Every structure is written in structure tokens, then in C-alpha cells.
Amino acid sequence: MKKIQVGLIGFGTVGSGLAQTLYEQKERLQRKVGTEIVLTQVADIMTDSLPEQFAGVKLTKDAGDIFSNPDIDIVVELIGGMEPARTFMLEAIKNGKHVVTANKALLSVHGKEIFEAAVANNVEVGFEASVGGGIPVIKSLKEGLVANRIESIMGIMNGTANYILTRMTDEGVPFDEVLKDAQEQGFAEADPTYDVEGIDTAHKLAILMTIAYGKHVHLDDINTEGISNITPVDIEFAKEFGCRIKLLAISRNHDTHVEARVHPTMVPNSHMLANINGAYNAIHFTGDTVGNVLLYGLGAGMMPTGSAVAADVVDIGRNILCNSINRVPALSYLPQHIGKPTITPMSELSGPYYFRITALDKPGVLSTISGIFSKYNISIKSVIQKSRHELDPVAIVIHSHVANEDSVQKCIAEIDALDVCTENTVKIRILTDNK
């Protein structure tokens, strides 16, 4: 039987993880697939030699050598970032190679171009590793939940942000301190912007929404807020309300329009997502047939990501052997049925909110503030005022009933303009249900 031959671009952490996975699982895969899956060639500008166990693997510094290698069936792109990854993917596709990638940044921005090129060239695009690391989330959504209208997607999709929030919650330590420690321990990048500002999570949500709804969702469609402003004080108040603060990706399907947002969220302890701790990821789908499903595991790392990339390689390899290319459409729906999304404007969202207002402890302040809430039709569920000394700024913590985002923004602007308010008001959205 024909061997399946893989060309790998990028021999960094994830690339080495794939190479190691294919090496260690070689016999197991053969007993499942019936043929060898072989790493044939590696392209990496930084690598001058490969570890001993890859003695038979060709090494080049020019990715073009892989595209022009007629033996190679599947090109795996694991260099990350926009360029040259985009050009490499398109070149590989143009050369009739199937492609596999873990590059969520690329797909959430240039996905449409790449998927359309793949259709035009009748090749496959595997991207299981782009969301949730080793968790089989893309396959589950495309195949396991095929007979479902996806009503919502919610998830903790960035291990670094979740690690930081978990330690802030468990140890009461401020953001900057945990981040610095995480960087020293190698759990956070030197530039943590993508992770802590929610951008990486938004990349992943864009990919999941595209598959779930059959609409090309772009990174720019997603309203994104990070966790760098979250303080131990808010985490403590969250506990008083029976919640934990998590960086969630949230999308709800309203058919004519879809929500698309990433922001810190107070999650009730009774909800599965409140109990996802440390570097773990979890993605929660609600389908009209299946109800709630949650998939949990390590969202990053050399070997978990290697597991997902290898699964894609096997999947495509089987289609090569069976002559069944694009047996399952790359984006779940057939290309001719994929449209453009209409994103719900943030101003139209509604839900309960947590507010922390910092004001001087003068008579009448609470009355003024609650008057402004009332003016914007925001109904107050509870108020906690933490004050000790007159004239010191106090924290007024308000938990609202369901309110409209636009009204909330206007309400906060008016409150923050008060002379008695000494800091900008913090607002955190509260998750209400399983959707």
C-alpha cells in the first residue's frame, strides 16, 4: 500500500512535537491505517541538523523544496504568524499538496483565501490544532455534532490567560505579579499581548464560528477585551456572588445575526466553565439536538498540539488512500453554502452586569448613582458598599438584572463624570445560563 509522506515547515516546539509523535506512534498508526505515515522532509531556516531518530528525514532551509518534492502528499505548516506562513500555505496548495496547520492567527484573517484556494485545487486543509490544542474540537463540531443547529459556542481557549486568572483567584495575587512569574516559568510569552488581551481567543472563536454557522467569520468581527485590568478586588467580589472570573469566548446564534465576543466574564460556580483551571482549555457547545457538550484538555504545548496535527495527517492520509478527498468539507458546510455573517452589534447585547464604582464616601452618593442606573433603565439586584472612613474612596459594587449594553456604557460614562467618582468604573458581564 502507498505510504503517506509528510513535509514539515517549521521545526520549533510544535513541529518537533509532530515529528516526535509520528516517530513514537509509527507502529500504532500502521496497525490502524494499514500503511506507514512517514516524515519525509523538514524545512526550517534555523535548523542545521535533526535529532538522531530522524536520520532518514531530509532537511532543507527552503520551503520550496517541499512544495516541489513529488513524494510529499501533505505539507504541515507550523511556523505560525502571517507571512511567510500565508504564502507557504498558498504555494503548497497550488502545488496540489494537502495542508495541515495549527495557525489560528492566519486562518482567522486569511482563512477565506486559503480555503477557497484549497477548493479550487481539490486539496484538503486540516486545522484541528488551531483550536483547543489536542482536544478534538474541530472534528467533533464538524462530524460528531453534524446533525445540530449550533445555538451557542462558549469557551476558555487560552491556557496562559486561564493560568493567570486561576492563580489570581486561588492566591489573591495581582495580575502583573502572576504574569511576571508565569513569564519566568515559561508559561507566558515575553510579549503576552495576544494571550492576555484576548486576541488569541478571538482567533479561535472566529474559526469555530465559521464552521459552526457556515459563515466566513473574520478576526475583525469579534469584539475583544482582555484580562489585564482584572484586579484581585473584582475576583474577591466575584466569589461573594458565587462566581469565578474567566476569559470567555462567547457566540450565540440568532440565525439572522450572531454574537461574537471575547471578554472577562463572571461564571457561576455551578457552571462547568467555572471549574476549568490552570492551563486547561474547555469548549462548550449547545446544539438543538444534542443539548450541552463540553470538551476539555490541554489547549497548547508540544505534544498535545502534535496529537491534533497527527490526527489531521491521518485523516487526510486515509482520504488519499481511499481516494475520497474532501469527503467532509473543510468548513463543515459545502463551499457553495458558506456565506457572510451578520454580527450582532455590541450595543444590542443584554445580560446581567457587575459594576465596581469607586467614589468618595459622601452623603447622597449612593442615591445619585442609583438614580443614574434608574435613568438608563438598569435594574439593580444587589448593592454592596465597602466603606470604613469618611471621605476615603469606597467601592460600591452593584449586581444588575439583565441590562442593555448600550445603556450600560452610557450609564458608566455619566457615573464616571461625577466629581465624587475617583476612578473609572469597572464592569464585568455575568454569565446567566448554559448557552
Next chain:
Amino acid sequence: MKKIQVGLIGFGTVGSGLAQTLYEQKERLQRKVGTEIVLTQVADIMTDSLPEQFAGVKLTKDAGDIFSNPDIDIVVELIGGMEPARTFMLEAIKNGKHVVTANKALLSVHGKEIFEAAVANNVEVGFEASVGGGIPVIKSLKEGLVANRIESIMGIMNGTANYILTRMTDEGVPFDEVLKDAQEQGFAEADPTYDVEGIDTAHKLAILMTIAYGKHVHLDDINTEGISNITPVDIEFAKEFGCRIKLLAISRNHDTHVEARVHPTMVPNSHMLANINGAYNAIHFTGDTVGNVLLYGLGAGMMPTGSAVAADVVDIGRNILCNSINRVPALSYLPQHIGKPTITPMSELSGPYYFRITALDKPGVLSTISGIFSKYNISIKSVIQKSRHELDPVAIVIHSHVANEDSVQKCIAEIDALDVCTENTVKIRILTDNK
């Protein structure tokens, strides 16, 4: 393009759920698969007419009509139980039909015969719905985690048992009372034996082990204990140790032999499985490449099960359209690589244990008991003695370090033979790690 035509045997709860799913998701599936998936014929001895929306569907009381219907590509068996389900499956296979089933009891006993018949007739067997209801657990294990040696399987796989334990834990109510209430509310069967005695869970574990390890595991291979002896007292003591009691399926892979057991287990609150409540199921895999993965959702019910059966129908339908039958081997490994398992004898297991000894509160009792523990080399981690009145029986609760099962059995036998012991000792195994 060719339509995919389905024949359904059994129009009970799950059968109606499949019919409704195919009806409601018809257009969505067409936009994904590119052709119609049609329910062509239903066989049910109890049904004289189908609901209005299934006007075009043929109805028969004779399953044989389905096997001999040349239009039908896929036969779905949803009658449950051993016979006539087994005969129907084999007849369908002999007639060249692909088969889909949710029948875990059948597969865990007659799986070998059915899968071998399918291979001989070059047809597919879909059984996603047999484990974890709507959770895509079989597909994830076979495909998403293909590049993994599965090191362990652990799971809460019976919603009824988990519902009962959750209510016992949250409300402090005894087993019998919760069971009765669950039966009245329709959450438990009139004969709940399979659910509460762990047999249904054992069916499912046998199926998962077969796929995970590439060995034909039979129901009889699995050591099974149920939850009917669990008391609120043990649940309260579990809480004192920071644990919840769950009915777990546990299998660990030691390569030359594999553990296979179902029993009540004290699960530390920090473990994901401790937080799976109510009728939900969760299956936890540890793979050597991916690490820990957990899949969560509704393990039963008309529509969740319909979702899983429909996913199998689509999967097989795609293989029919692409002419790629058995693209993925039914049992993950190719038939020639599936062997016989060697099951670890229960007597060789080891782990920490919880013991609740009921004894008269006489001087020297604790000394006698701890002497017996010492004799069997069982090291005590903590002892709680709850006593108030002299001569009343007291509860002596012991949490041991890692101990051998065989020694534990002998130790208990010796303790229970003491004159001062007024009731049989309760032992519950404690989960120690993520594996």
C-alpha cells in the same frame, strides 16, 4: 447525487428521536453532505401509524422487509436488548446493509461476532450512540486521539446513577428515597438494576476498552459493583475528605494487562469528574501524546442519542458516496490487529481506600482493628471515630495509604469476624490521580 436511505428498526424513544432529527436537520445535512439523507422505512411491532411529518415513510411490523428492501443503505437498530436485536443486526449485515446501533448491552456481549460479520460482508458498524449518548466519544477516541497510546479511561457513564448520587450528596437523602422519587419522575426505570448496579456502565467500558486497546473486551471481563449500598453517612465522610462519591468506570493500560472495573469511587473535588452532576456523563481519557482529555454531555435521552445516531448515519453515508467503506476500521485498529485482553485480577489492584467499620465502643477496639490493618500491611493515613455513648456502635472511619486489594479483602474479613463489629465494613476506593 445518490440519496442515502435509512431503514429504522424500533420506533421507541430513541427511534423517534432519530426520525425527528433526520426530519428537522434535513436541509442542514443536505448543505453539509450534498445529498438527501432519507428515512425510507420503519419496522416496529407496536406501531400502527407514524406521526404526520413522516407521511412518506413506509411502516412494517416485519424487520425482514427492511433487510430485503434494495433501496435501503443503512439499517439502524434501536430496539435494544439481546434478541431479536442480535439476529436483526446479523441479518442486516448478511444482506449487505451497513448498520448503526445504540445497543451497548448487545455490543459488549456479542460485539466480536457482529464486528467480524461486518468485516466479512464489507459493511460498516456505527455505534457512537452506545457510549455517552450525544457526546462524540467514539469518534474522538478512534480519530481525534488516533496518535495516542491510551493510558487510561475513566468515566461517569450512567446518568441515572449519577443523578441519584448527586441528589444524595446535595440533599443528604438515602438511596432508596432518591431512587423512588427518580422513578416517579421518569429519571429511573421501573427495574433500575442495570443503571444502579453498574452493569450499563460496564457495557460501555467494554466498548471503549475494545477501541482504545485493540482487544475484544467482553462484559464478563469487567469487575462491577453498584451504588445501592452507598449511604448518606459515607457521602458525608467523603465530604470531610474533600471528595464526592461517583460511580466510575476505570481502566488503566499496563500493556501486558489492563484494569477493567466499575465501582463507587471517592473522587477528590479538584478532579473534573467530581464536578459532573445530575444526569450528565463525562469520559476522561489520558493519552501519551495528548495528556488528559474530558468529554462531557448528556449520556441518554431521545434527542442527544438521536444526534449521535444521525452522526453515524452521515459518516457512513459519506463513505457510501465516496466509495470509501471502512475508511476508518470499526474498532479503530484493523481487524487483523485486534487481540484478546488480559485483565488485571482485582486482587492485584492497589490504591488508597476508605473504610467505615461499625463496632461497639469498648476499650481496645481501635487497637485491635489497627493491629489487623498492620498485619495486612495496610498503612493508615487518618482515623475518625464518631462516638458518643459507651456500648453504642460507633463508626470508625479509616483513610488508608495505597494498599493492595487482596490484603484489603482479607483485612475486612478478619475485622468483620470480630465480636465487637456489629455491621459489615464498608470500603470505597479513592481516586488518586488524573489517570
